Amino acid sequence: MSLKIEKHIDVRGRKREIILKAFNEVLEEFEERVKIKKMKGIRLFVTLNPVKTCEKIILPKGKLRRHSELREWICRNSPSFSYWERDSKPTIMVDANQKIFRELNYQAIKGLFAHELMHLVDKLEKIEDNLNDVAEETINDIICLLRKHKEIPPFTIDRLLSSFIRITISTVLFMKDIFANTRAMSFGFDEEIYANYKAVLEGVKEEIKFTERGIMKALKEDRKHILDNAFLTYLGLNTCWIPFKMFHNEWYKELKELADIKVPKIVKDNCKEILKEMLKLRSASDREQVARVLKLTQQKYFNIVRYFCKKLKSLELCHPSSYKVL
Numbered sequence: 001m002s003l004k005i006e007k008h009i010d011v012r013g014r015k016r017e018i019i020l021k022a023f024n025e026v027l028e029e030f031e032e033r034v035k036i037k038k039m040k041g042i043r044l045f046v047t048l049n050p051v052k053t054c055e056k057i058i059l060p061k062g063k064l065r066r067h068s069e070l071r072e073w074i075c076r077n078s079p080s081f082s083y084w085e086r087d088s089k090p091t092i093m094v095d096a097n098q099k100i101f102r103e104l105n106y107q108a109i110k111g112l113f114a115h116e117l118m119h120l121v122d123k124l125e126k127i128e129d130n131l132n133d134v135a136e137e138t139i140n141d142i143i144c145l146l147r148k149h150k151e152i153p154p155f156t157i158d159r160l161l162s163s164f165i166r167i168t169i170s171t172v173l174f175m176k177d178i179f180a181n182t183r184a185m186s187f188g189f190d191e192e193i194y195a196n197y198k199a200v201l202e203g204v205k206e207e208i209k210f211t212e213r214g215i216m217k218a219l220k221e222d223r224k225h226i227l228d229n230a231f232l233t234y235l236g237l238n239t240c241w242i243p244f245k246m247f248h249n250e251w252y253k254e255l256k257e258l259a260d261i262k263v264p265k266i267v268k269d270n271c272k273e274i275l276k277e278m279l280k281l282r283s284a285s286d287r288e289q290v291a292r293v294l295k296l297t298q299q300k301y302f303n304i305v306r307y308f309c310k311k312l313k314s315l316e317l318c319h320p321s322s323y324k325v326l
């Protein structure tokens with residue numbers, strides 16, 4: 001193999017061999033299709049200790065926007081990600097604690113590697129930069145929405161602004177995933193990608209549930225992020241089936257069913273329209289469609305915030321003494 005792979009693998013023995021075999025198989029397929037050699041080398045981390053591994057990634061100055069991916073990684077929300085900034089080596093980080101590694105689900109492991117490797121290819125071809133640029137341009141839309149907002153705790157202007165930023169960055173990541181997966185599928189990795197998502201989604205419905213009552217309780221206790229989590233979790237899980245539906249692959253139905261976690265109706269209804277718009281994403285260079293998805297997501301999130309603000313307001317009117325005044 002001509003591409004140098006720097007391996008940092010915590011797993012030993014047969015498991016290690018299988019993981020490396022999966023990675024090499026995927027890499028070979030890629031080498032036939034894209035100019036992956038331009039990368040010169042790849043650092044591959046398959047780790048049992050994600051936080052510790054983070055020490056090894058030195059974030060270059062001024063790249064704090066990458067913190068959201070790091071945060072998701074440390075919080076174990078994201079079991080893998082790829083990282084590549086100028087002056088650093090292309091890096092793939094994989095959390096070996098996930099089920100697909102415990103059970104040695106070969107297809108799914110290949111799917112995960114194909115997905116992460118495609119992120120690096122997309123970075124190499126500056127495809128992902130386009131998305132980041134469009135996201136930067138939506139700041140005016142966020143300000144516009146903030147201007148319409150009537151503050152009620154915990155939705156103060158500054159905290160709502162941080163929510164909008166978190167939602168925008170996450171939506172960019174969802175779109176990067178859609179583009180990486182559609183391209184990996186066009187390379188013939190549809191079964192592997194499907195196996196990976198199926199493994200990831202199995203059991204989430206039992207594990208993750210957001211009720212309107214639970215969210216209201218959290219908001220009253222100043223835990224605003226619970227609403228953001230409900231919105232982003234539902235949207236994020238549902239982006240898994242988007243590439244399959246785009247390709248008219250019937251497997252999307254099963255993934256869609258698995259991703260259909262319990263969230264309040266208002267969240268589901270608003271996300272539905274975002275997902276519909278995401279289905280029209282064809283290329284990351286279609287800046288208009290990318291911007292449309294981002295603006296729609298911000299608007300829909302704002303609709304949900306307004307719904308809960310109204311509920312909080314009516315509560316405040318009923319029990320003014322029990323409620324904090326801004």
Ligand SMILES: [Zn+2]
Binds near residue numbers: 081115119176177180
């Ligand atoms: Zn990804």
